[in-house]
Amino acid sequence: MTTKIEVLEAALKNALGDRLRDIKVALGEITVVVGHADYLSAMSVLRDHAELRFEELLDLCGVDYSTYGDGLWDGPRFAVVSHLLSITHNWRLRVRVFAPDDEMPVVPSVTEIWPSANWYEREAFDLFGILFEGHNDLRRILTDYGFIGHPFRKDFPVSGYVEMRYDAEQKRVIYQPVTIEPREIIPRVIREEKYGMK
Template structure:
């Protein structure tokens, strides 16, 4: 007797064919799709009668720069989507890697799920992933003058610029970060009887 997860995995493998790799672990099914097949696969996941993933629950960016403590050898940036089929009560995770690390471009799925609009804008803003075909790809969480993408693993913890109010100019200004990096060493107490009075 096959379980619900095994049934979903076999259905996904049969419907998507060789353009996708289907794996299951810890009670969850993940589909890895090539960037060239991504938009067509997502449309198939939504429209195919045996799947009917009618709801996009989430879409986020991922930076694999230091994944596995630096042992990762694949592409750096990915978009990960979580889909729900309300008809079949199935959930699936779809992962697609951008083929170019310098200019990560992935097809937009806003034509498949309109709700992907703000998710893709967030992934663009925080990771710098460009979604080809998105009609309004602009920053959503950081300021329009913000430099860089703050969720990238190589983004400095203190950032590049800081914002402050200048009373002489009577406006908010940006200036290079003035915080000096410092190493904080924790205080360690090595008395065996500490706190035992």
């Protein structure tokens, strides 16, 4: 007897064809990887194909693979991962696409396919610096407008680059370079022999 996951896997292979770079089934979930050049067409097929009908984009996020697997990762650094839901067929799918350029990651926007991608793509831009080509309002959504950098990148310093404080003389908030010295924050544990024993 064919399981629901096997039916979905066969439908994905049939509908996506050469656009499909990889497909993995693990823990009852399917993850597909599509090529950067085929991303928009693959996403349209996932939404419109009668055997698939992924009408809803549940989530979209950026991923920084620079330290994945303790540095053993040798693929592209940035990826965009989308989670789709088919209400018609009651199944879910994870779609991953990698940005071809690590220095300036650019991925096509899917806002024309699923308008709900708007804020998700803005968040991925803000936190990871991934640009979405074709997005009509790509600006920061969580950090301040004057914020420098992208805080979810693995190479972003924990304390940031600048700090904000109120200057009483200027009577306004100002930005200045971070004055916090990096330090180790490993808790000191003191063990006494026979502690709690009489």
